[in-house]
Amino acid sequence: MRLLFGWLLFAGAVFSIMAGGIFLSLALGYACYMGGREFIAMARKKGINPSSRIVLGMIVAFFVVAALPDIPQWMLGGVRLPDSFSIQHFPLLLTIGIYISFFRLLFRNDNPPATIADIASTILGFIYLGWLPSPLVLLRNLTPVGMPLTDNPLQQPGLAYVWATLFIIWSTDVFAYYIGKKIGKHLLYPQISPKKTIEGAIGGFAVAIIFGMTITYLSDHVLFACHPFKFNLWQAPLMAATISVAAQLGDLCESLLKRDAGIKDSGDIFPGHGGFLDRGDSIIISSAIAYYWVNLVVLGNI
Numbered sequence: 001m002r003l004l005f006g007w008l009l010f011a012g013a014v015f016s017i018m019a020g021g022i023f024l025s026l027a028l029g030y031a032c033y034m035g036g037r038e039f040i041a042m043a044r045k046k047g048i049n050p051s052s053r054i055v056l057g058m059i060v061a062f063f064v065v066a067a068l069p070d071i072p073q074w075m076l077g078g079v080r081l082p083d084s085f086s087i088q089h090f091p092l093l094l095t096i097g098i099y100i101s102f103f104r105l106l107f108r109n110d111n112p113p114a115t116i117a118d119i120a121s122t123i124l125g126f127i128y129l130g131w132l133p134s135p136l137v138l139l140r141n142l143t144p145v146g147m148p149l150t151d152n153p154l155q156q157p158g159l160a161y162v163w164a165t166l167f168i169i170w171s172t173d174v175f176a177y178y179i180g181k182k183i184g185k186h187l188l189y190p191q192i193s194p195k196k197t198i199e200g201a202i203g204g205f206a207v208a209i210i211f212g213m214t215i216t217y218l219s220d221h222v223l224f225a226c227h228p229f230k231f232n233l234w235q236a237p238l239m240a241a242t243i244s245v246a247a248q249l250g251d252l253c254e255s256l257l258k259r260d261a262g263i264k265d266s267g268d269i270f271p272g273h274g275g276f277l278d279r280g281d282s283i284i285i286s287s288a289i290a291y292y293w294v295n296l297v298v299l300g301n302i
Helices: 002-019 021-045 052-070 085-106 116-131 135-141 157-183 198-223 235-261 276-298
Strands: 187-189 193-197
Touching (some): 021 052, 021 135, 021 235, 052 116, 085 116, 085 135, 116 276, 135 157, 157 198, 157 276, 193 235, 198 235
Antiparallel strands (some): 187 193
């Protein structure tokens, strides 16, 4: 049953990416909400007591704000929100979350009262699982200035940007694992992750560049009539290198959290693969980097 559930989640993720819009916000928001629960459980294993209501509520809030431009106008009283609405209001939402964390925990009726660690882990929780991954929704909605909008989700340029990002991340993870397993001899960071090797990290990095260039070329020349990367193939290795490094750092960051909590996996929802954080650690850290790279470098929206 658990294996079947895992495959259903994977199929739902693929559908949500292809469909975009509110579907991606719901799917990614659900995954990050579940990841937030895993994060809270890890913190409590350390004797730290973050506010679950604030962490989970703020994660939901980030994905609601990310989804607002995709909500039909009739549901918003005929108002059409610009695509830039979400990224412009994320800082405000983050500020509100920090204030709430301080003020709510200040008056939490516990004995002893809330600690520095409680407040810090609450803020870290919704930054880690809300602020950082939600730009993947914004990346899916990106459209170059002057490019006509299309209702066909399979021809929207944001789909190309998300697929390029995910293939870079997945190829990094998969090939770093297999290359490290086959020829890895030098440990990358044994204090944090005792199985990752330098050879695996370099191999995953190199393959990710190949995948990044391939997806970029196919997007511009074969798959998308809108040429989402503007035929700038020279940017692909730089984009792939940046996202690949971020993906590997994201993996190490989650390993650090687990090691500190004294656990092997963040959860057991995916048989043999752990929890939501175990499967999404690379995407969490890479999403915002991919969004800003495409927005600033590929599209030149400075």
